[in-house]
Amino acid sequence: MVGEILDSVEVRHPGVLEGCTARDLAGLVGFRVTAVERRAKYLLIRLGDGDRRSTLVVHLGMTGQLTWKTAAEPTTDVFKRLVSGYRKSVGAHGVDSHTHLVAGSASGGMLLFRDPRRFGRVLLLGDVADESCPRLSRLGPDAWGADPAEMASILVSRCGRRSAKAVLLDQTVLAGIGNIYADESCFAAGIRPDRILSGVSRSRLAVLVRSIDRVLDKGVRNAGTSFRNFVGSDGEAGSNQEDLFVYGRGGLPCRVCHARLRVATVAQRTTVWCPRCQT
DNA sequence: AGTACTACCTGGAGGC
DNA sequence: TGCCTCCAGGTAGTAC
Numbered sequence: 001m002v003g004e005i006l007d008s009v010e011v012r013h014p015g016v017l018e019g020c021t022a023r024d025l026a027g028l029v030g031f032r033v034t035a036v037e038r039r040a041k042y043l044l045i046r047l048g049d050g051d052r053r054s055t056l057v058v059h060l061g062m063t064g065q066l067t068w069k070t071a072a073e074p075t076t077d078v079f080k081r082l083v084s085g086y087r088k089s090v091g092a093h094g095v096d097s098h099t100h101l102v103a104g105s106a107s108g109g110m111l112l113f114r115d116p117r118r119f120g121r122v123l124l125l126g127d128v129a130d131e132s133c134p135r136l137s138r139l140g141p142d143a144w145g146a147d148p149a150e151m152a153s154i155l156v157s158r159c160g161r162r163s164a165k166a167v168l169l170d171q172t173v174l175a176g177i178g179n180i181y182a183d184e185s186c187f188a189a190g191i192r193p194d195r196i197l198s199g200v201s202r203s204r205l206a207v208l209v210r211s212i213d214r215v216l217d218k219g220v221r222n223a224g225t226s227f228r229n230f231v232g233s234d235g236e237a238g239s240n241q242e243d244l245f246v247y248g249r250g251g252l253p254c255r256v257c258h259a260r261l262r263v264a265t266v267a268q269r270t271t272v273w274c275p276r277c278q279t
Numbered sequence: 280a281g282t283a284c285t286a287c288c289t290g291g292a293g294g295c
Numbered sequence: 296t297g298c299c300t301c302c303a304g305g306t307a308g309t310a311c
Contacts (some may be wrong), residue, residue: 060304178305227303
């Protein structure tokens with residue numbers, strides 16, 4: 001969508017807006033999309049040039065979907081069933097009661113923000129620094145692609161007396177890790193999610209840092225983990241759910257040692273781990 | 280500086 | 296088929 005010029009912005013459910021109004025968004029008509037960036041779980045859509053600039057910030061929450069459809073692509077509600085039983089969507093979802101934002105472009109393209117559960121948020125920064133937005137300024141460095149030595153020292157300095165899981169989910173420590181990837185990272189590093197991180201050796205922390213990077217990298221290469229309704233910007237489901245070791249597999253045998261995977265609540269989130277591989 | 284809990288929402292799955 | 300309960304990729308706010 002970079003290069004497109006917005007010619008309509010329709011907010012169908014203002015509840016997803018934070019700190020801005022439908023009127024503010026309507027003021028974006030005429031702005032050109034100059035770049036699309038990511039900061040942790042936030043998407044930054046850069047708009048305008050010269051003295052007219054703005055940034056649309058989108059967080060997808062649990063079920064948010066941001067899709068871009070060109071004039072040539074029809075919206076569709078076609079689904080395929082995968083071998084694993086999950087439904088895979090094909091193409092952008094049609095506009096329905098869960099579509100909260102529709103932005104049209106001069107070329108006939110459409111940016112759609114759809115979010116059944118409405119935990120997602122849309123913010124408008126205007127022509128100010130990203131850091132003036134509290135949601136963004138609070139974030140720690142991006143977990144994906146951060147310098148390993150920096151990541152390790154941050155984990156040491158910010159672990160407190162908290163469980164590994166609580167630290168990984170804390171977006172002010174490292175930003176971008178959610179429940180799925182926190183569990184998968186702990187498994188890959190052989191660390192029990194409820195283990196107090198300050199008691200973990202420096203060498204094991206280095207393993208955790210490498211594990212986080214690999215787990216996130218695999219998730220991205222697999223175009224995301226599509227439980228229920230996740231789709232990418234093209235409307236297509238990802239395939240990482242076929243590749244998980246622990247998340248969503250409670251009670252099933254460990255893919256490495258065949259021990260029965262355990263489930264419990266850690267840091268207020270459902271957590272799965274292998275009692276034999278993770279110590 | 281932590282933890283624990285609540286609120287925000289809808290839809291799908293499973294039990295009966 | 297319908298009704299019920301439980302559960303879900305997240306974050307902010309409040310009380311302690």
